[in-house]
């Protein structure tokens with residue numbers, strides 16, 4: 001089977017955007033039509049919701065409210081960007097998707113995983129064909145993430161212990177879903193990681 005809907009997941013600053021871009025370039029060079037997108041965002045409506053979620057105080061929203069907002073953004077992204085591209089025969093690469101909600105909202109501030117799963121089943125109802133989970137030392141990743149000064153640091157501002165919890169969440173997800181998820185060691189030169197990802201495809 002050709003993987004047509006591919007996602008990148010991992011903690012903040014782990015190198016997802018860098019690798020998603022590199023994979024999109026690689027596939028375009030082989031003649032594929034690729035839509036490179038991201039979450040939260042990826043459609044005009046979802047980009048507006050992104051601003052609400054990623055700026056402001058860490059305690060601006062509870063995890064429960066975040067689940068609703070991220071799922072609303074994802075539904076719009078799916079309707080307006082992902083599904084039309086897949087229907088047109090394009091490959092879609094998304095920098096984050098539902099696994100981020102499973103980990104950031106489902107497994108950090110209480111056990112909300114079943115709430116996340118129920119809302120996903122009700123409103124999204126699809127998984128990627130293939131997911132690369134980039135595993136990375138949380139301290140280095142956090143340093144890289146904050147160095148960007150993006151102004152969208154609400155989750156980075158929750159601190160290093162939060163990033164460590166996230167890392168464990170992504171590792172358990174990779175182990176629980178080995179058919180869909182490929183764990184990638186992100187503590188290497190970007191080019192080496194790109195080659196490994198291309199080889200997996």
Ligand code: ADP
Nearest residue numbers: 011012013014015016017018019144188189190
């Ligand atoms: P993410 O999307 O996971 O937050 P990025 O791809 O934006 O991560 O990378 C975060 C920062 O780290 C960027 O400044 C990027 O240039 C840098 N970076 C990405 N991959 C590597 C790597 N393998 N080694 C060193 N620096 C990297």
Ligand code: TYD
Nearest residue numbers: 011012013039040070096100101104145155
């Ligand atoms: P992003 O630009 O992907 O962050 P980074 O480049 O730092 O990895 O911003 C998305 C932020 O939103 C990130 O901190 C993770 C968080 N997030 C969730 O908490 N739940 C979700 O469902 C998604 C998609 C993202």
